[in-house]
Amino acid sequence: MPGHRRTRLPALLGLVLFACAACTSDADSAADEDPATSTQPPSAVAKTTTSTPVVTLRRADAPVRIRVDQVRGRLPDVKQALLAKAIAAPVSAWFDNAFLDVAYPATDFTAAFASWTPGSRDQSHRDRDVTTNQALGPRLAAVVADSRQVSLSIFGSRGQSGGATARVRLELTGQRLSGPPRIHLKVWGDLYLTPGDDGWRIFGYDLHRSVLDR
């Protein structure tokens, strides 16, 4: 009966929310913990931030998987695989500079936007909690890529490449300096690229980020 559905659903939702809240309370507090405001004794904080962390996360990064989803319009007469490689190069560089090839624990992510147009760097820097690993960087000892996917939609006209959207998905596991040992980060969305004299560059983005703690 509809009446039963109406009364049961909120109860179930309440239980689910209660379950999530109870399960995550420890993880939340650990993930949000800022070393500067930590409840740990000062000596413990100093120990984790001044000594070289022991990295136990040592598996290889997952390879970058590049796929061409769509081609619209007339492109230059080059092999599609070569074109895809050229378009994906700045994306791959961004994966590295903003997340992977970083000396953790890290606070400086200014190199993250080397493959972006100069005009897009200011804005992406303002959004660095999503466009880089700035938010977690100081609390990590190391990261490894679990998945790096790039799906391209390319536009061309009159035999000239006009631009491309790179639908990206980056999944990382991070080793934390303290608290639960592992943290999982996922960044996904679109990067917009155009070709220039010095190769393809990222000029815009629509990105999302989630962090899973355990």
Place this chain on the structure above:
Amino acid sequence: MNRAKAVPLRRRLHALKRTIGLALSLILLSLAVPDSSRLEAQYALVELGGVHGVDATDGVIWILALGSDARPGEPVLASRSDAIQLVGIDAATRSAVTIGVPRDSYVDIPGYGSDKINAAMTYGGPAATADAIAALTGITPDYVFVTSFPGLIHMVGKINGIRARVTYEMADQGVTFAPGMHKFTGGEALKFARIRHGLPRGDFDRSFDQGQLLKGGLATVLGKLGRPGFFERAISHFARYTDTNLNPVELYRLGRTVLEVNPARVRVCVLDGDVGFVGAASVVFLDSDAVGALSEDVRHDARVEGGC
């Protein structure tokens, strides 16, 4: 008979559902109550965020969108312009303004004298119209796009229609549109952009509707942007059915920049004036003070502060 038998079955199913629901609740509750012996926490989503933006170093971009009334066989770029919309876009603030210029506006067309602005394209192509707009508003368009009647129909059709708001009841050219939001096919969109008979302020209201079509088109495209490859498909059709002074890279970047605009921050304006006559020709004499005030208002940020 069958119905009588079905009742107990429904009750049994209902009882089964309740039992499953209770079991599910107990399972969830067992997860919810922290178990001191369980050291490993469950996965928890602790942060979620989204950001977007484009290289907006160009500041406010001004686009002149022209609809040519070229009939089959006539040159699109040398016919009269039936629709004239000056569009300002500020990607940094995600704002935009569309300024409709009534086609009968009697203006100075630099190098060609005074005439209705829709004649400018017949004198000197899109460039002459852009010059007339610059002389009128003091705003020089960065880019000019010209499309034809079939071009508009195809573009709208290729993205499966666009939604736009109808302000006044319309009944002309074989169609009837009631006030409110409508989803237009390509042919309907063209009629919506062209109908002026029956509108309270004729050409002024028609120009307003053209702005609404642009605003609705933006919202429609944004709503479909999550589909992989949609933008490339849309920009490809746009390139095919418009004439422009942009190269493919500029077009691509401009398209992405336009799509940064929040439709809720698009203001649709029409230059105001009075209808009069030059000889036997019915024309619009624009209110030069109002034109100057609006142009100055929107010039640097594409936002209307003082009304339009």
